[in-house]
Amino acid sequence: MAFDIEMIKKVYERMPARVEAARKLVGRPLTLTEKILYSHLWDGTPGTIYERGKSYVDFAPDRVAMQDATAQMALLQFMQAGRPKVAVPSTVHCDHLITAKVGSSEDLHSAEVTNKEVYDFLSSVSNKYGIGFWKPGAGIIHQVVLENYAFPGGMMIGTDSHTVNAGGLGMIAIGVGGADACDVMAGLPWELKFPKLIGVKLTGKLSGWTAPKDVILKVAGILTVKGGTGCIVEYFGEGVTSMSCTGKGTIANMGAEIGATTSTFGYDESMERYLRSTDRNEVADLANGIKEHLTADAEVYANPEKYFDQLIEINLDELEPHLNGPFTPDLATPISKIKEEAEKNGWPTKIEVGLIGSCTNSSYEDIARAASLAKQVANKNLKTKAEFTITPGSELVRYTIERDGFLETFDQIGAKVFANACGPCIGMWARVGAEKAEKNTIVHSFNRNFAKRADGNPNTFAFVGSPELVTALAIAGDLTFNPATDFLTNEKGEKVKLDPPTGDELPTKGFAVEDAGYQAPAEDGSGVTVAVAPTSDRLQLLDPFAAWEGTDLKGLKLLIKAKGKCTTDHISMAGPWLKYRGHLDNISNNMLIGAVNFFNEKTDNVKNQLTGEYGPVPATQRAYKAAGIGSIVVGDENYGEGSSREHAAMEPRHLGVRVVLTKSFARIHETNLKKQGMLGVTFATPADYDKIQENDVIDIIGLTDFAPGKQLTIVLHHADGSTEQFAVNHTYNEQQIEWFKAGGALNIIRKQVVN
Ligand code: F3S
The missing domain is CATH 3.20.19.10 (Aconitase, domain 4)
Incomplete structure (x- = not known):
């Protein structure tokens, strides 16, 4: 079993008393964020009232997650700490160093050759110090964390800014630098300025072409890339409970794009369903046992203006699909206005490539809904106009969507499936012709769209949308296409309309996987040698820095x-x-x-x-x-x-x-x-x-x-x-x-x- 049930039990056992103590201390009902923060104080039971946006507080996170690019220095430092084992459950995920070029197995193989010494180092250091190691091809850190480790009411830090994704499963999950990760793994406290709180109330229900992604695209438009700085965003309302857990993950993920410390959601049935379908019945049962502590006190959501520093309200019944971009994730345009904006701003409207997947949007539901559109291509005698690529978030998802026929459906529209890794999202995309720096447009379901981010070409106009919208736009090949209202002309010259996307939240036959790509650490790692060649130009063991000489x-x-x-x-x-x-x-x-x-x-x-x-x-x-x-x-x-x-x-x-x-x-x-x-x-x-x-x-x-x-x-x-x-x-x-x-x-x- 990959997750640490004993640790979760401990967190849940102490939570009710700590929440009660915090409530007494502050003398008012508590938000979910406060409940999680106050129950993770380094000093144990709450004894001090912290001032939002002012007080620096020591916390005791439950977990640490690291991706391969940042894990190297974090673990080199940890080796210096002289600890035999990590103090809290920790994992390493090999996802950032795989270039998307030909297709998943070839690209994975090349990465294994090119990065061999880095992977060997990460694997051996993980084995030695009790860290779970997810091999290249296992998946993207945040998807793997959501599937295996995130749990409602927990607190984790990770050496990647999109660690916040785990907020979709009700955690407080925060991106940090390697030195912070090293401290927590060495058993030291982790300091954070007590955040301010932004409440986002979602009323109504998503339907038709609108997806969870559109919620955060809308929020980004409202708050801008800086609006969440120093804040934790807490989502609540009927619109939240009707949304899938992975949809909540998408919203939490892109909290990084508004500069938020993190985002979170109260425990609900969607989370329970997700926990059970990812083989974590025990966690779901434990969470059900302390349900009332895994969401805000009722009074908070009844009168949110009294408890949050800022409040935003979005009616999902009225929310349109959005496209955000180009060049910044907060330039939000509802799909009905894209035509006008594109004309006004001179955005190239021919779409060259549609890319779905990434840590933001590669859940079973995302892929199922996108596949329901790809299916219509053959059924309605259409032809997909743009190139189309998929980067699955994990082997668990990839294996399951292959079993359920979605990959075959995508294959029929000429899609390329890249490795279960970051790939084009982090510029690891060997896109043919990008070096010519021609002006062109791509649409993707990732989170960031800064200049050069995907393919290194400063003239690539990248727009962020839901996987459903990205798929529809790739089929149309036209940025100004509004699938809710517009018709396409098929191969027979007929006018056809795409039906809105549909898809199961979770696989009815359950998830399946042959080899998830996990390597458990040795029980006793003391005899494990960490592989670092002295001649390496990519890795170097650290020597301790010299002490101060004692003089001015x-x-x-x-x-x-x-x-x-x-x-x-x-x-x-x-x-x-x-x-x-x-x-x-x-x-x-x-x-x-x-x-x-x-x-x-x-x-x-x-x-x-x-x-x-x-x-x-x-x-x-x-x-x-x-x-x-x-x-x-x-x-x-x-x-x-x-x-x-x-x-x-x-x-x-x-x-x-x-x-x-x-x-x-x-x-x-x-x-x-x-x-x-x-x-x-x-x-x-x-x-x-x-x-x-x-x-x-x-x-x-x-x-x-x-x-x-x-x-x-x-x-x-x-x-x-x-x-x-x-x-x-x-x-x-x-x-x-x-x-x-x-x-x-x-x-x-x-x-x-x-x-
Ligand atoms: Fe990777 Fe992009 Fe997510 S770089 S971790 S897929 S934001």
């Missing part, structure tokens, strides 16, 4: 004074560098190459103070490192915004940068710097940024008395012999100061084991 840091060279926006992409670029995510030294060759040098306005071009020459940032820093000289990076506002990737903190640390001094930090990056034992400080007076000169040698004073809330001092030694000094602030607490002194949080975690 003097004589630091200015590496770069970054100007303007400096996101984690500027600090550690993605794209081709993804390949080196498991090799700290190699990926460090992208350190800060996207940052703009204040003094010459160029990227990746800074002055080497030892030679006076200008050169790339990583090479310059390597020269300082070779000479045993520390350096300092100066940044502007909100330094390190963007993704949570810890590489942006580990690379400077690895190459010998000692201090990052900015006007302000993005919170996650600041924490990442602290975790890696780096000093991250901010100008007490932001205008002091202007005092930094290109040839400065810099000291940071006050470290021997480093204490929470106490300022440090920066001394600038200018090239003309003059000096200036000013105060800098920091946000280190006692614990984080210990991280700094030890040379990184991992060094402390490791010591805790030894003692």
Whole structure:
């Protein structure tokens, strides 16, 4: 059995008392989100009222999930933690590194060859430390998690932003960086700012061409890509209970596209049906036993305006199918308005490819409904105008839809079935001709449609829709086709209309699979050797960072004074560098190459103070490192915004940068710097940024008395012999100061084991 029933039992046993304690404490009825959060406090029974959007709280998540691109650094760090086993149930999923090109088995085979050492590493490290390993071809992380691990009222973190998908089964599931995953696997608390709450009330019922996807496309249109930041979205109302569990998963999945921390739904019969059909009767029985705690208190949904920070209401009876895009998932257009918008904006209307599947939309129901349309192609003498592809979310779904004849139906319209993996959704799509960068339109049922995301072509206009709508549009080959009202001309010259999609929520014959692709870890992994070749250019075991030398840091060279926006992409670029995510030294060759040098306005071009020459940032820093000289990076506002990737903190640390001094930090990056034992400080007076000169040698004073809330001092030694000094602030607490002194949080975690 893949899921951990004992852990779920424990969560459910303690939940009623904790919910009761929280309700007493806050003195009012509780939302579902609050019930789950308060029953996962690191300190156990609730004893403090947390302020939404303000309080930082330590939580104890039940599970960790990692995908193969991010798992590499998370697990390399975990190996440093010195733990014999992971502290909470954890899994690794091989889904991001498979290129969609020819078709599922050929593509899977090529990936197994190309990524062999990465897969071998992930498999052996999982085996050693008690982590469940899902092999390449087993499926996409979030679909596999929904089928096997998600459970109502649970809390999980995952090293992928669409971890939020598990909210469809009533979890609080949140995307994090690898360093956070490492902490939780090592048995440490996980910190989150107590979120604000957005309530979305769904009235009415979905019907005809409208699908769950249209709910989130509509919500994205209302809230925009930033509207959910710092918030958890809780859906409720009659429209929710009439929707399938996997449909709820689709809605939760795309909560990432509105910037939400996560989304969730109260436990209902659709979830029970899903749990039972995916072989989890025991979980369903347990959930039924504490049902009232797995949804909000009745008063909350009766008077939602009193309990949520923001409330949105959508009537599903009136909701139209939507297409969102191009280039951003929040540009929402109801299908009846697409023609007009396309004309107005000059969107190419000929559809080249329709793509269904991905972690967002590859449930049995999604595929069944899309297949009901594909079936009509032959029945109505139509011909599919666009190319059509399917990326199933898991082997369980793929095997079952093959058994039930859907793949054959798709085959009849010339569809290509790619491996059960991310493929085109993450740009791993070897699309023929994409390099010509021609203007063209595709429609897909994925979640993101930023420029270049699917095929690398900046001129591909990608629109996001439900799998049903994508299939209908691929058949029509025309973006302006509204299947609810428009006719198509068939091969006989007759006008025909597509019937609205139909399909079972769950397979009537049950799910089936021959080999789901799961590898259970060894009972005792102590004898397992982790496979990392010392000659590898993709993987490198980590060495502990050195502890602080116990003195103030003097004589630091200015590496770069970054100007303007400096996101984690500027600090550690993605794209081709993804390949080196498991090799700290190699990926460090992208350190800060996207940052703009204040003094010459160029990227990746800074002055080497030892030679006076200008050169790339990583090479310059390597020269300082070779000479045993520390350096300092100066940044502007909100330094390190963007993704949570810890590489942006580990690379400077690895190459010998000692201090990052900015006007302000993005919170996650600041924490990442602290975790890696780096000093991250901010100008007490932001205008002091202007005092930094290109040839400065810099000291940071006050470290021997480093204490929470106490300022440090920066001394600038200018090239003309003059000096200036000013105060800098920091946000280190006692614990984080210990991280700094030890040379990184991992060094402390490791010591805790030894003692
Ligand atoms: Fe993979 Fe795309 Fe989902 S990259 S995890 S299918 S968002």
